[in-house]
Amino acid sequence: MPSPVDIPYRSFIQIDRKSSTPVYLQIANEFIKAIQRNTLSANSKLLGTRALSNLLGTHRNTIVAAYDELAAQGWISIQPNSGAYVSAALPIDEKRKINKATYPAATGFSFKQSLLLDSPYEQGNFQYILNDGTPDIRLTQIDDLSRIYSSTIKRKGNRRKMDYYNQEGSEYFKEQLLAYLHLSRGLHVSSTNVLITRSTEMSLFIISEILLKPNDKVVVAELSYFSANMIFQKNGASIQTIPIDDEGMDTDSLARLCEHMSIRMVYVSAQHHYPTTVTLSAKRRIALLALAEKYGFAIVEDDQDYDFHYNKQPMLPIATADTKGMVIYVSSFGKSLVPGFRTGFIVAPENLMLEMRKHLGIIDRQGDVLMEQALGEMIEEGVIHRHLKKSLKIYKERRDQMAELLQHDFSSYLHTNIPTGGLAFWLEFKVPINLLKLSRDCAQKGLFLPKTNLYQSKRITGMRIGFGNLNSEELSRSLFLLKSSLDSLN
Incomplete structure (x- = not known):
């Protein structure tokens, strides 16, 4: 059994003075985790309340309250004229002993895993994003x-x-x-x-x-x-x-x-x-x-x-x-x-x-x-009706602007129909290109083109790009960058 003075209390007891949790409970909880992880083994004698309060920089009554809480929960036993000891009745496995408090990296049991449900969504910190057609929250009332x-x-x-x-x-x-x-x-x-x-x-x-x-x-x-x-x-x-x-x-x-x-x-x-x-x-x-x-x-x-x-x-x-x-x-x-x-x-x-x-x-x-x-x-x-009426006018202007830009700058690469509704265009390429390469090239230029927008098979090479989330300047710049990437790949 190690001497109480040899136990590295500072390594597993961390006190947050700004926390709403009382300090004595913070200390008690740190002791519980140390006992569960076998950092403190059964029958280990704990440092006296006065010595531990000096070590941790707290009032002695705080340590007394922490020990009383641990004893009430059954983690330690307090023996008169002898001191506080980790309870000998706890079923602690010696194989679990570790040197410092860490959270396990993996479960100790098996479970069903699904590759099918891996998230297809990508995250990127880009100034311009051609998503699959989402509204512009800046238009929200x-x-x-x-x-x-x-x-x-x-x-x-x-x-x-x-x-x-x-x-x-x-x-x-x-x-x-x-x-x-x-x-x-x-x-x-x-x-x-x-x-x-x-x-x-x-x-x-x-x-x-x-x-x-x-x-x-x-x-x-x-x-x-x-x-x-x-x-x-x-x-x-x-x-x-x-x-x-x-x-x-x-x-x-x-x-x-x-x-x-x-x-x-x-x-x-x-x-x-x-x-x-x-x-x-x-x-x-x-x-x-x-x-x-x-x-x-x-x-x-x-x-x-x-x-x-x-x-x-x-x-x-x-x-x-x-x-x-x-x-x-x-x-x-x-x-x-x-x-x-x-x-x-x-x-x-x-x-x-x-x-x-x-x-x-x-x-x-x-x-x-x-x-x-x-x-x-x-x-x-009637808030919904008024908001939709106002925002639809703006979305129609954005749709028309994108249609004009696509017709003027992209007609040699692809064909598209102007959508009668929704917030996105479907673009189908006249000559197949590698869409993943296009996405990577766009990313290097600061334009995010998610892979979930891209559709490529032996029969079809196409992509869905949204206009709803982009204002006039953003639309022009995004399509300029897309055109630049297409030019560089051809």
Whole structure:
């Protein structure tokens, strides 16, 4: 047994004078960690309270309180006229003895690891970024958001709601959302058909947990949203791809596929396909619904960019024409707002919704009642409508500027169509180039072109680039750098 004076107390006891935790508890906690790691072995005698207080620069009563706390928890025993000792009854393994306090670098047990779910997103500190099409938070009406959220917190009637949250969501928000969906999308649904989630990805995760089992066939377009594919594959689904053209997903190819295999789900973004931005034609929407009814597969309609349209009123969702309960409609609300004010939602028949609520109650029981209350008031007061109307004018100007720049400077390299909605362009190269080399060259010039924007196969070389997050100067500079990189690679 080492002498108390030989124990390196300073090496494992660190005191933070600015912490809100009392000093005696900090000392007690450091002792507990040292005992658990076997830095202090069983039966070790501890330094006396006076000597330890001098060593650590604390009052003796602080050390007395720390020792009393350790004794009360059973970590040490205090023997009258003898001193304090590490308890001999603790099951400490000598093999775990270490010289200093460190946190383990790895678990001591095995667990399931997934390469499939490795994050595809990249981070970079660049002045210019061509992302896949996100709104510009600089356009957000911060004053309106802060006013409504602040009043929501202060309102006495809402304080009781903070104590408990029903995972089915705020009834007030759902009431306002239903009115909004009826006016904007023509969806005639009740509160029993709506589930409030945190995001589109959470919505897809819940749907996949309920609908998919290993080896189920999920059909997506040849080019599709990578996060959705990852979620489906996480549940063991087998991804089947079909071609996409200027009318959207090829339903004739889907019909031929259905003749040879059992399809469980078709994932489609009918309004603005990700990544190509094309709209699924009316003819193919009718054909898709008919195939779902004939072969019994579910349609998951992801409507991520419905609010952003410029030339004319957008086509109504497929879900509005569904009379047999074949469509699960997934979208988000408040995408033009700052990220903290956005939320996702699912619209589906009531029997499926009952099961979805069970899953949401496990993964997100708390929800965000204050945010939902604030969003509901923003709909009721017309804040959302005013903000969208103002921001859409700016986004249309940015879309037109990018279209002009692409036509003028890039026509020899690629062709593109002007999107009728959304916040991104789809660019398809006339002659294939190495897109990874292009991305690296852009990075050297100060332009970030994420790999998740790039699509390259034997048949297609294309990329999706957003304009929503860039003002006029940033748009011009970003495309100038992109053109410079293309010139250098050709």
